[in-house]
Amino acid sequence: MIITSEAIVLHSRKYSDSSNILTLYTPDRGKVSVIAKGSRKPKSKFGAAVMPLGIISVTYYFKPGRDLQTLSNAETVVPLRVIGESFEHLTTGLAIAESVNSTTHPDEQNAELYDLLKQSLVALNTAGQNTYAYFVWFTLRLAEVTGFMIDLHHCAETQLPIVAEPTPEYYFSFADGSPYSQSDSTVQSGYRLTGVALALLQTIAQTGLDDVRNIPVSEQLRNEIHHFFTNYFSFHLERRFVYRTQKMVLGNFEL
């Protein structure tokens, strides 16, 4: 069966001398793996389109039961020039792609997630300096559309509204996807989150995608929020979840 669809390239790895194996995210079939034969040859007609973060139109031969389909053609639908030319934009975009790749299974259709991913990458392409806020915005919505919704605004125990105060820490219940309010002194367990981080998460959760560009995130808060998401997804996916892009996004390396 020949299938034509829009897709976003989540991952690409070299295969043999001139091919790539791609992980695509499609609106109709979710995550699909395809082999792009000859895509690394200089004369390949779709070599440039099939790079990670590419929003493309694809044609591929689909055989049910096969893990790897064969790509026949690919063309760029939305060029993301800015993402391709800035270190911060690229690493943030790749972290977003990795999040989708790591939290979804093959052939699990989720058109809402596809739209969210596309919308986020297009917005990131127009972002200024504050690219990390886009990752946070996306991850909060990713949790929602994959069934692990994070409700930052209500107490896990009492369901009363919480407006985060900057000073003391909050305990967060991964099982409920919510923090405990500080006044609930009986609760002394859960993941510890600073008030500043919770306040920032609340702000980003309430902000529209167009306004995320105005939210700077300090290096310290990036680390805290990244670890929060890592632990949150590890809990819900019931396996050790690690962002491979973490090192580059957070700058956690020594030269």
Added chain:
Amino acid sequence: MIYTSDSIEATVEMFSALPTIGRKTAQRLTFFLLRQPDEVVHKFAKTLIDLKNNVKYCSICFNFTESDPCPICASTKRDETILCVVEEPNDVFAIEKTNEFNGKYHILHGALNPLDGIGPEEIKIRELIQRLDGTVKEIILALNPNVEGEVTTQYIAKMVRPLGISVTRIARGVPIGTDLEFADDATISRALQGRGTV
């Protein structure tokens, strides 16, 4: 498959472990060697052993060499102020073939790949920064035109620019000998951005 000799089987295994060599080709190469005179096979084996024993990394540019520093780094005729940064030693051969570049090289031995967790510590970026002691005036980034190459290019540019060194990259565009109509949108777009005066 059952072979009549363990040595044949072992040799086929060794050949088929090489890149781009499948089992059938490995078998063909094994039988070819068996049909050669003893001295040819001994010479072949010795060449491989010498290759592994004699070739090491140049301590300056990290290219493969038998003498340290390598002939390119040791040359006084080459321009020390221009450094061309490439991913692999093969890329040096590709550039040297053109006879267009008379500067020196730095080989990274890979590229940054955030999706696979490959960061700056895994490649020779620290060594590149350490080489920038004031002699180098320009760095030419000749990395592969893919996401890994782009992340590496942006990262090195970010690290090197504050040192007051000019950072350039090789042009991207339509390959010579091809028809424009078959080039993809991104390539044509980059070619237009990098257009030159005739």
